[in-house]
Amino acid sequence: MLNAARLFAVAALALGVAAAAPAPLAFVPAAFAHGMSQHTMWRSSQLVGTPVFNDQHQQIGTVTDVLVSPAGTSAEAVLSVGGFVGGRKLVAVPLAHLAMMTGHNTMMMHGATKAMLQALPPYVGGGSG
Template sequence: MRNTTTKPRVAAALLVGTLMSYGHVYAQGAPQSITEKRTDVVQLGSGYRASKLAGADVFNKTRDNIGTIDDLIVSPGGEHATYAILSVGGFLGMGKHLVAIPFGDLQVTNRRVVLPEATKKSLEALPEFKYAD
């Protein structure tokens, strides 16, 4: 009976010897740094999805529909607050007036967005928001 385990052992020993003779082996590519941050999922879970807020009607404390959320503007790096861009007035998208409201001024409860003290007139009196080119 022949010993068939000798050839694989010799091949493995040659491979290990060859690799060890090269000294240090470096991975290809540039070194990368990865910064990890823990996310508190409970805190994150109490936030609002932008995709669900866009297009939502905005009401005041007397339940009058005073506008619609057109967009959310989030500043890079968290330097400033998030702003809700409200579409006020107009008809079927024509003649609408866009205004920027600090998101913290809005109250979101029971799937309803409320800007308590606002009226259509008070929002239309605000300076018009225009998107940068």
């Protein structure tokens, strides 16, 4: 009888622990589902300081920060644009608009010009970081 009580207690404990265990994540990022590994991703620390060029091979800015939404559904790059005469200005652009030029440690923003970036509203900081 004592063994049956122990068996019942162990079974109840096992069921209780199993019920308390977190459910496996149903969400698998598309990048990993399609075989992308961490080796093909960029760390934000690798992006900060990276010069940004346009299609005419003109440097139009430098990445100064990377912002990610709380849900992780969107990301922006903060660029330092401008020069000595016009003064430096920080602007935020969708990170998806930038392409990393592998092997060159630079980024490309197709179709962009210095004037277009200067016309953007200034990034004034904020966030919780």
